[in-house]
Amino acid sequence: MRILIVDDSPTMQDIVSMTLQSASFQVFRAEHGVEALAVLDVASPDLIITDLNMYRMDGFEFVSRVRKRPEYEFTPILFLTTESSEDMRLIGRDLGATGWLLKPFVPEDLIRVVKSVLQ
Amino acid sequence: MSRSKTAPTGNRMSSLEPFKATYFQECEELLVSLEAHLRELGAAPSSREPLDAAFRAIHSIKGGAAMFQFARMVALADALETALDRARSGRVAISRSMAGRLLSATDILSDLAEAARSGSEAPDGHETAALAALAALDRRATRTTKPAQAKRRVGPTTSKRTNVPSCTEPEVARPVAAQPATYRIRFEPGPELLRRGLEPIAIVRNLKALGKLAVSADVSGLPAFAELDTAILYLRWTFHLTTSAPRATVAAVFDFAATSATVEIVELPVSAPTSASASVSAHSPPASPFDPPTQADRRTNDRENVADRRGKGSDRRVGSIRVELPRVERLVDLVGEITIAQAMVLQHLDQTLVTQNPQLFRALTGLLKLSRTLQDSVMAIRAQPIQTIFVRMHRVARDSAEQLGREIELHTSGETTQLDKTTVEQLADPLMHIVRNAIFHGIECPDVRLAAGKPAQGTIRLSARQRGSRIIVEVADDGAGIDREAVLSRAIAMGIVPAGAALDDAAIDNLIFSPGLSTAKTISDIAGRGVGMDVVHQNIRKLGGHIQIRSSCGIGTTTIISLPMTLAVLDAMKLTCGLETYLLPIAHILECMVVRRSAILNVPGSCKVIEVRGKQIQLISLAQRFGLPDPQQSERVAIVLAEIDDGSVIGLVVDEVCGHQQIIVKSLRDPALAAAGFAGGTILGDGNVALILDVNQLVRGAAMAAARTPRSMRVTFNAEFNAA
Numbered sequence: 053m054r055i056l057i058v059d060d061s062p063t064m065q066d067i068v069s070m071t072l073q074s075a076s077f078q079v080f081r082a083e084h085g086v087e088a089l090a091v092l093d094v095a096s097p098d099l100i101i102t103d104l105n106m107y108r109m110d111g112f113e114f115v116s117r118v119r120k121r122p123e124y125e126f127t128p129i130l131f132l133t134t135e136s137s138e139d140m141r142l143i144g145r146d147l148g149a150t151g152w153l154l155k156p157f158v159p160e161d162l163i164r165v166v167k168s169v170l171q
Numbered sequence: 172m173s174r175s176k177t178a179p180t181g182n183r184m185s186s187l188e189p190f191k192a193t194y195f196q197e198c199e200e201l202l203v204s205l206e207a208h209l210r211e212l213g214a215a216p217s218s219r220e221p222l223d224a225a226f227r228a229i230h231s232i233k234g235g236a237a238m239f240q241f242a243r244m245v246a247l248a249d250a251l252e253t254a255l256d257r258a259r260s261g262r263v264a265i266s267r268s269m270a271g272r273l274l275s276a277t278d279i280l281s282d283l284a285e286a287a288r289s290g291s292e293a294p295d296g297h298e299t300a301a302l303a304a305l306a307a308l309d310r311r312a313t314r315t316t317k318p319a320q321a322k323r324r325v326g327p328t329t330s331k332r333t334n335v336p337s338c339t340e341p342e343v344a345r346p347v348a349a350q351p352a353t354y355r356i357r358f359e360p361g362p363e364l365l366r367r368g369l370e371p372i373a374i375v376r377n378l379k380a381l382g383k384l385a386v387s388a389d390v391s392g393l394p395a396f397a398e399l400d401t402a403i404l405y406l407r408w409t410f411h412l413t414t415s416a417p418r419a420t421v422a423a424v425f426d427f428a429a430t431s432a433t434v435e436i437v438e439l440p441v442s443a444p445t446s447a448s449a450s451v452s453a454h455s456p457p458a459s460p461f462d463p464p465t466q467a468d469r470r471t472n473d474r475e476n477v478a479d480r481r482g483k484g485s486d487r488r489v490g491s492i493r494v495e496l497p498r499v500e501r502l503v504d505l506v507g508e509i510t511i512a513q514a515m516v517l518q519h520l521d522q523t524l525v526t527q528n529p530q531l532f533r534a535l536t537g538l539l540k541l542s543r544t545l546q547d548s549v550m551a552i553r554a555q556p557i558q559t560i561f562v563r564m565h566r567v568a569r570d571s572a573e574q575l576g577r578e579i580e581l582h583t584s585g586e587t588t589q590l591d592k593t594t595v596e597q598l599a600d601p602l603m604h605i606v607r608n609a610i611f612h613g614i615e616c617p618d619v620r621l622a623a624g625k626p627a628q629g630t631i632r633l634s635a636r637q638r639g640s641r642i643i644v645e646v647a648d649d650g651a652g653i654d655r656e657a658v659l660s661r662a663i664a665m666g667i668v669p670a671g672a673a674l675d676d677a678a679i680d681n682l683i684f685s686p687g688l689s690t691a692k693t694i695s696d697i698a699g700r701g702v703g704m705d706v707v708h709q710n711i712r713k714l715g716g717h718i719q720i721r722s723s724c725g726i727g728t729t730t731i732i733s734l735p736m737t738l739a740v741l742d743a744m745k746l747t748c749g750l751e752t753y754l755l756p757i758a759h760i761l762e763c764m765v766v767r768r769s770a771i772l773n774v775p776g777s778c779k780v781i782e783v784r785g786k787q788i789q790l791i792s793l794a795q796r797f798g799l800p801d802p803q804q805s806e807r808v809a810i811v812l813a814e815i816d817d818g819s820v821i822g823l824v825v826d827e828v829c830g831h832q833q834i835i836v837k838s839l840r841d842p843a844l845a846a847a848g849f850a851g852g853t854i855l856g857d858g859n860v861a862l863i864l865d866v867n868q869l870v871r872g873a874a875m876a877a878a879r880t881p882r883s884m885r886v887t888f889n890a891e892f893n894a895a
Contacts (some may be wrong), residue, residue, distance in 0.1 A: 062197050063190055063197050063567070064231075066188050067238065101658060105231075134233060139770060151427055152426075152427070155234050155237060156237040160186075169373060
């Protein structure tokens with residue numbers, strides 16, 4: 053299973069990707085929405101995990117653009133963010149996100165959630 | 172509940188341990204960026220870009236800190252983030268003083284990060300004042316920008332979100348359901364649910380995690396097999412869930428499905444509001460990706476804010492990877508080895524063979540060019556803008572000025588100048604000393620300055636620029652200048668200089684680098700212990716650099732540091748003197764010339780000079796300087812004109828200039844050699860070892876020698892000082 057991680061923090065990228073790699077997922081990384089869109093076809097992800105606050109292109113913009121592309125209409129997208137405000141979450145939902153995960157997270161929980169989304 | 176909310180802390184921390192180093196490095200970069208953007212904001216409070224960039228930086232710092240459970244960092248970062256967020260949403264206007272407070276809080280945050288990195292704990296209450304200052308900003312913001320809202324806020328029951336056009340139902344007060352309740356939930360997903368990447372099975376699983384679940388599926392919507400579209404969901408469900416979780420948590424399970432589904436939740440035993448909507452809480456425990464937030468909702472987010480967040484930032488960052496330093500160092504070493512190997516090949520290559528074979532010549536030239544490019548590229552990996560330490564100096568200046576009751580403005584320029592990473596790191600301490608020194612010894616108290624007709628606020632200018640293969644870093648203050656009388660009498664009292672010695676102004680100024688010399692009347696944390704400048708001098712020398720000071724009374728003092736750009740490979744000119752071979756870094760060389768010995772003039776009682784295009788240039792004879800046996804007095808000598816760090820020119824008298832060579836610099840163990848005027852050693856193509864000349868030290872040695880003898884009987888290049 054291929055997972056695209058979009059986060060502008062190298063630490064977060066590392067943690068998320070190593071966590072998922074340890075669960076035998078294939079991981080692709082991008083630093084922000086622009087890069088993520090650029091690598092989307094190469095990564096051809098089964099799941100996208102994206103941060104919200106990023107430079108150049110934030111998570112909302114990214115998700116809405118992904119959803120406009122027919123081949124990624126069904127691809128599950130999870131937000132992984134420190135943003136806990138409900139308004140934000142609902143915007144995410146309305147843009148077509150599949151779920152909303154909060155940082156900080158426990159690596160084991162992330163694996164569990166990702167598996168449940170991909171099943 | 173069938174699962175625990177969080178894994179044991181120990182497990183989480185140990186599984187995250189490997190990422191800490193990455194985080195601290197990222198955090199350091201983010202702090203630098205945060206500080207730079209806040210400063211930019213202080214200068215131009217209404218600009219949007221630094222505000223957004225600062226917000227993103229603090230946001231990332233907080234996110235990482237939370238991941239690693241650095242609670243104190245999280246708390247302070249959160250307060251900073253909140254303040255910046257208010258500014259972003261226009262609820263509070265950034266002012267110079269606000270930027271100042273944010274900067275001070277950033278300083279404290281750096282301390283906390285440093286403590287976390289070293290595994291220690293910052294002093295208790297270290298961040299209390301900063302938190303209070305940020306909280307005060309918060310209160311002021313509420314008072315000044317939202318008076319109406321403040322008035323409306325009558326009691327604790329009023330929603331936090333009164334002025335926020337929310338896209339959901341208002342938050343409902345939810346007593347924690349201690350007693351288990353049973354809910355009947357009708358879930359009728361729209362046909363497009365699957366298209367949105369939502370799996371009903373995940374919802375079932377998440378409900379099951381909340382308590383006892385009974386599921387019945389309605390399959391009446393299924394079409395005939397032939398008409399079945401796998402992307403369309405035809406099923407409906409009814410769940411009976413018995414759980415002690417609050418209703419909102421149950422509703423939250425359907426949160427992301429709600430736009431394409433009808434969800435009806437009815438609480439069975441007790442009469443409950445039967446709203447079909449999935450209202451969610453900000454306090455429910457994490458259960459699934461569809462969960463509501465678990466952290467308390469600390470701030471409100473209005474529409475305007477949302478629009479801002481969705482606006483695009485404008486950082487110009489290029490993609491990067493992180494590599495452990497040892498790997499880069501290995502590359503640097505290898506490049507050094509290649510340089511030596513290459514020199515050896517060239518040394519043993521038959522020159523006629525090369526000249527007679529144009530193809531070999533071309534191939535060889537190509538190879539040399541490539542290897543040079545390789546060197547530059549490898550060294551560029553280690554290059555780092557000096558900005559990282561310049562930014563820190565703002566804090567040093569701020570703290571010191573505050574402590575001493577001076578008013579200081581620090582200007583920086585040339586922040587993008589690149590230096591070797593190691594050099595940048597090692598430069599921080601000396602530079603800090605110099606800046607503190609400038610404030611303590613240089614900048615006068617405001618009343619003194621006013622009396623002297625200067626502005627009350629002192630100015631320190633920090634600049635960096637490249638000159639040849641060296642980087643010049645200057646710290647210039649507009650203070651009182653060095654009190655030469657005090658320095659000289661102190662130096663005489665300490666026996667550093669013999670009584671009655673005649674020293675010129677520059678020589679006196681540079682006495683402040685002597686060990687133990689301090690003219691400070693009081694000893695403080697900041698300066699006056701007399702160890703500072705001496706240690707600075709040594710540290711700079713360790714980096715292959717030079718330091719000197721220029722001062723004019725009442726106008727100010729400038730400290731000039733010159734550093735090699737890279738520590739490894741250097742272009743040098745090979746000079747011979749008798750049987751000895753020396754190397755002089757090409758960056759210093761202005762001109763090489765061969766002159767008749769008779770062209771050298773003896774200035775009575777001083778030194779030898781030569782006139783070049785109408786300008787007299789002081790000469791240093793390497794043979795005399797190093798006490799080499801006088802070679803056969805040939806009629807002609809070679810003179811190399813070299814520029815030293817203060818911009819003046821000196822001529823080195825040698826027998827012959829033998830050409831250009833790339834060398835790798837090996838440091839010298841023996842400090843006496845450095846004092847004698849050598850910057851290091853290297854291995855030549857023929858396998859021999861040669862010493863690299865340090866022109867600045869040569870000149871200084873000559874000046875010292877001159878200074879220590881009374882003016883009337885000055886003898887330059889006195890052999891007795893050669894070893895000094």
